[in-house]
Amino acid sequence: MSITKRFIIALIFSLPMLIQMVLMPWGVMLPGGHFTQLGLTTVVMLVAARPFLQSAWASFKKHHSNMDTLVAIGTVTAYSYSIYAMITGQAVFFESAALVVTFVLLGQVFEERMRRNASNAVEKLMNLQAKDAEVIRDGQTVVIPLAQVVAGDVIRVKPGQKIAVDGTIIEGTSTIDEAMVTGESMPAVKKVGDKVIGATMNQTGTFLFRADKVGNDTMLAQIVALVKKAQTSHAPIQNLTDKVSDIFVPVVLIISILTFMVWFSLLGASLGVSLIFAVSVLVIACPCALGLATPTALMVGTGRSAKLGVLIKNGDVLEAVNDVKTVVFDKTGTITVGQPVVTDIVGDQTATLKIAAALEASSEHPLATAIIKRAEADQVQSTAQLADFKAIEGKGVTATLDQATAFVGNDKLLADATISATLKAEMRRLQNEAKTVVLVGMNQQVIGLIAIQDTPKATSQAAIQALKERGLKTVMLTGDNQLVAQAIAKQVGIDQVIADVLPSDKAAHVQALQKNGKVAFVGDGINDAPALTAADVGIAMGSGTDIAIDAGGIVLVKNDLRDVVTALELSQKTFDRIKLNLFWAFVYNVLGIPVAAGLFYTLGITLSPELAGLAMAFSSLSVVTSSLLLNRTRLKSQQRTVAA
Template sequence: MKIATRFWVSLVLSLPMLIEMILMPFTNFMLPGGHWTMFVLTTLVMLISARPFVTSAWASFQKHHSNMDTLVAIGTATAYIYSIYAMLTGKAVFFESAAFVITFVLLGQVLEEKMRDNASDAIEKLVNLQAKEAEVQRDGQFVKIPLAEIVAGDLIRVKPGQKVAVDGTIVEGTSTIDESMVTGESMPVSKAKGDNVIGSTINSNGTFIFKAEKVGDDTMLAQIVELVKKAQNSHAPIQNLTDKVSDIFVPVVLIIAIATFLVWYVILGANVADALIFAVSVMVIACPCALGLATPTALMVGTGRGAKMGILIKNGEVLEAVNDVKTVVFDKTGTITVGKPEVTDVIGDTKQIIAVAAGLEESSEHPLATAILTYAKAQAITAKPVQDFQAIEGKGVQAQVEGQKAFVGNDKLLADVQISADLKAQMQTLQNEAKTVVFVGLNNQVIGLIAIQDAPKATSKAAMAALHARGLKTVMLTGDNQRVAESIAKQVGIDEVIADVLPADKADHIKHLQHSGSVAFVGDGINDAPALTTANVGIAMGSGTDIAIDSGGIVLIKNDLRDVDTALALSKKTFNRIKLNLFWAFIYNVLGIPVAAGLFYGLGLTLSPEIAGLAMAFSSLSVVTSSVLLGKTKISAHPATV
């Protein structure tokens, strides 16, 4: 039976007893049937509404554990069983206490469930963003078909105002697209042939045709929804502490309740009914039901808000790890820089150098290879055919070109290679200009240089400034040479540069940095995956490879480096809210137990079981409200406002 149904059953059955309790002092009103009517009403409450509490408590007891339901079950059962005894022996009963406690506890759970649903509406809103149908080419004609029937490779036409159905690449036309619902980017993005489009975004003004590449569960929106679901159901390490506290807290409360009864009945001479009232009140007020809500509700709100901002936080462990981060390490290419390097200089016989380099780089997926191939195409230079191609990790590539051994790579390839003094001098000049120098050679002799430059992203400098304002150290970890790396670092404000690093060694450098404190690593490439996994917090750029995104604990969909600081701020804010929730979960109990136990009875301050149940309900309400308000707090890149 649903919680809401159990609550309404309990409320309806408890109302007659509530009316009697209110009217009795003024009119001596009693329910027809007196105590027997109260017995029947309370029995129905115990059988229908309270049964799950008893079942849960018994299941925990069989496993030699105790939980929050243990206190509710024992407290209400004690009040109910004693009232039956009292009714049969002509003494005062308090059936209404058992019924009211169940009603108020369920009231708290109903409010929790309602706010939990509100807190997790981020997933529902994301799912509702999906287009329901699309204009897909079939037999040379564009026809509307349901989203589920689209397959990879379909050509889809999108008119102004329509939603992009799935992820793909534009093959014809231009437009501007509002991607804010997925990436959080408020400004429309211009798109043309060759550009990627994201499913569920809205086409603004032009008509274009794109080729479907990712459909169904493979689309970015579907992956975002899945990540948010996993994050909201994840388990933060701090929850382990609350679980341990619960195991100890419940037995301690039961001991306090028994001691309360004994003190009042044996030492202070109170009658059984009054002593039992104090004991039951202790059990009810002490029940920290809100404790189980402190972590999950904050996680729901925090991760849901992050998704709307284009920041995917994968689990609760990341939130907790962020609080200890002292150093943020960045990959260079595609992370700090645009990731689209361009050839700026060719030293030597341009046609020969580019023809050889393009031939070797045709089999490579490195960004520098793409820059060389793009330059060759623009200069109408035909790549020379190659044989026996071989990639040398972290150094370059080599192959046979027209019977000669050819190579293209960085200075790590130059151990057994001859290079003229003139080329060495020009190499240093180019590197001082923040350009990456690629060596092209034949038969163990360098025949020329290709200078390639990848400019920093416009947001990189501001991102570093925000992290510095937060008191964090920034480090660049790159395979590029020292001069180029330091030049880029100087432009954006990086504290430390670690250059000439082979891909396989990145994780080792992260481990070394961890000796000085927790490390966050930001990257986007396949070679960044080990570092992302090794770091205490891995942050993957959304434009990166699937393996990098899978390895990161946080994914920045907008590829805006300033979101690193925002992600850290949101994570800290969420984790701090979890700690605040834990405070609210316990404060009612800590303050209420002495009152419930009757320590202030002489001052006229007491706490009946039903009022204790209401206070417990408000404890849960406070926790969930605190979590919901997390969605309204200001998250800024400036640490002073976080």
């Protein structure tokens, strides 16, 4: 039976006794008197309280105690004594047993609802995915259910339709709203060769794409799975809660027994009054709020991070983040774009690009691709006739262009060509900046230079600066040469560079850095997986390989390095909220016990079992509310992103 149903049953059967308690000063009593109360309370104990009793008994047989132990002992004591009192003609406390169960269940209903809301926020993404897809098979267009789509299918998407699964555009262009997955508010422009994400919304154009990932392999399905795993994970700090509860419960039982003995034996109170104080101690001390402190904050924190495009896989990460001293970055594809691009053109830009693009048009070399892309971006086109194309090993290529000999290549061509002093000085300057310099010329005369480099992402410098503001050391760990690595590091503000590192040695370098404190590693490639695993906190770029994503404890869906700061900040705030919850929950229990034990009885301050149960329920509610406030916590990283 669900907690909600048990609470409803407890509420229905205990409500008449609560009404009697309120109206008793005016002589209002339940029909049937004590027998009616016995019947109502018996239903509550047998149905609503049964799981508490079963849990307490199971723990007792294993020589342990838990939160249910206090509730079970308290309610059974009140119920059993009331039967004895009814037989002997004394005052009964059936309403105490029934109302304690009701209020404890009220706290659990709050918890369950919070858990459900946190989970539903993510699961609703799955419900928003397309129900079917327009697939082209055997030259025919057919609409099939989403479950029947297989990898390799070609799917047509029209404006206003949802994209069925993850894939790659093979025809057409469009703008796509990916906010539901990446959190990015601006629509993304997509063209042939670009990736699309299942369940996102197509806005403007019609396009065809090839299905790459379907079912549980889609990004959306993986996000949901990761967040669910994180929300049910066990943060190491929870071990402290378990240890506290294991000691706290026996101590409370001893205090409860001592309370009864002091009131009954030393102060001469009646058996009923002495039991009421003892039961109140048991109920007020029930550490339900302690039990809620960690999981509620964990669920809210990981749920919010998922909405921001940061997937936190487990509770271990939250605790490790707090002590991170150093953040280590892979270079290619993490700090940099991962593709060479033209950064400088020296000389006549149009003429230089025309010649270079004409000669490199048939090449698949990454540097040639960069030149072609720059020519397209600058709308530079060559109409010259190309002939006698020839590759010169180790130097470059030559061809006849408009009856003149053109060449494109590296500085080894200078053995066969001449270059002005100005261009030669510029070539050295660019090379000192760790850029690859392509020489472009006609008839053995260099007329221009094209500098190519894998440039930093637009957000890398801001991300590194934000990490420094948090007092963290930044390190670049790369297999690239020292000169190139230093140039990139200087552009983005990295503190330390470790270059010329073999993939197999990356983990060893991370372990060496760990001697000075905990380390977070950010990477995206297969060669980064060992370092991601070795680091105290592994942060994988969402565009990276599946192996890297599996190895990382945090995944950045939007591939924005600024989200490293968001991940660290939100993880720290979530962990801080767990500690705050634990502190207040524990203080509440400690402060409530003396009141429940009757220490302030002479001042007229007492706490009956039912009021203790109500107070305990609101203690749990306060912890849940505290956790939910994480959704409203301001993040400096997000304010900085908006400002940018």
